[in-house]
Amino acid sequence: MDTESWQAPKRPLFGVVTTSVASRRDAAAATGDYRPKPIWLTLEQRAHELGLQTIFFHPDDADFARERVHGWVCERGEDGEEIWRRRYHRLPDVVFDNVFVHLARRQDVLTLRRHCVKRGIPLFNPTLGSKTELADWLRRHPRLWRYHPDTVAFTEGAQALDCLTRYPSVYLKPVYGSAGSGILELTRSGTGYRVRAAKYGRSKKPLDRTCSRAELLRFLRRERVRHTFILQQGCDLLHVDGSKIDLRTHLQRDKNGDWVTVALIVKQGQPDSIVSNYHAGGATRDWEWLEREAKRQEVELPARQHVISLSEAIAAAYAKKAPTLASLGLDIGIDLKGDLWLLDVNSRPGRNILNDEQKEVCQRLNAEFASYLIELR
Known part of the structure; x- marks a missing residue:
């Protein structure tokens, strides 16, 4: 249900800009019979626990001329009942940019980002730039650059x-x-x-x-x-049954702004493929499986904790480039000597490679990082 009533939240306002919730043109918005997907409920619940009011809105629902946004908020009754309504609120104190990558160049998205920067509203989940810029930045950190291919x-x-x-x-x-x-x-x-x-x-x-x-x-x-x-x-990477192996570390920042490794996933590509990407038909394995396969090939793996520590150090280096960087996906290869190589950096890592529990952790951490950015203001 659309309503013109102006809401002035007593709590700090956490905005989530996304096209993954119902728009004002959807039937659910007209009838008022709407609840976001469970993964968004996880984020909203954690934000509520942290003392934040969350509003989900589409990029074109931000009206900077009138200093307001129009989106979905959860209203809690005294009996604990939760009802989702479309409301007008003032501009958020912090915004989580969750617009799909293929929509990121739309004019309404670019306008929203420009106005957030102009008004000093922290906008997190930024892009880090091209692969050239990513490599150039890490060159400034010699201790980490030695893990990067030429x-x-x-x-x-x-x-x-x-x-x-x-x-x-x-x-x-x-x-x-x-x-x-x-x-x-x-x-x-x-x-x-x-x-x-x-x-x-x-x-x-x-x-x-x-x-x-x-x-x-x-x-x-x-x-x-x-x-x-x-x-x-090219690095002489570990293969199993003719399939390339590499690692994906998925990292996010918490309520203290520190990096947390949500998942360390072993990826196995299609046989004879040059990539191991999940989107290219690759499969996921666990660390124990990798240990067995490496032992069979007499390859000495680095310690799992070493991979995690290296990933968090790399993430911290990139956070110096983009202070509101909230998540990162790193692709790390292991060569036949057991050495690690940073193969790719994803500032907007896909979550379809994660299990349901890991996805929920990501959303709770997104709410925590929003709280951290609000405290910095």
Whole structure:
């Protein structure tokens, strides 16, 4: 039910901007018969425990000219009954940006972000920039950079050929790519070269071709027109049954602003695939499974706690770049010597790789981090 009544919350106001709740055009909004999905109820309940009032709203429900937002709030009766209503509230004290990545460039989303910055409203869940910017930032932290593969901006095919004289493989990664899309693996093959991709071009189909030096240079020249890439050293990563193995650490910040490792997940790619991404058909395993497989191959794994400590140190370094950074997904590879390599950094990590309990932990931590940012104001 839409209502023009103005609500002045006694508690600090925590705004969650998302397209995952009913809009004013949905039937649920018209009838008043609406409850957000359980995962949002988890966030709202934790925020309530922390003394916050939560409002869920769509990007176009923010009216900065009138200093208000229009969204869903939970109203609790004396008997404990919880009723969800659409209300007008003043602008939030802090905003959690939960707009899907593919909608992030919409004008209403950009307008909302611009006004939050202008008015000093903390906006968390920011993007960190391109893969080039991410690599450049970590170079400032030599203790952490030693875990990062050799990485440069890709400018010409000769660079890739030069790297292949030093490494058994190299990767071209789109600087704004995600989910393994557009990544190219280059290796030597006899007197020629092999080019592979898990998701290539508009069709997103696998690519596997062998070519001469001249053909490779022509191919790379065309690719450079289509995309901006980083060129990265390939690492001789652990494989199991022909499938690439790497780790995903999912981290979030708590009510003290400290980093918490919510999950450490072992990922196993499709056989002979160049990526291990869940979206590319990969599977998830547990640490005990990895220990057994590494022992079978006589690979000495680093301690699980070392992976966690390294991940939290990397997250802390990136939080210096973006102080309202709230979550991070790190892809970490293990080579045949047992050394760790930071393969990718995701400032908006997908949660479909997490189990239900871990997803609930994430939402409780989102509420806690909102409380932390409000206390800083």
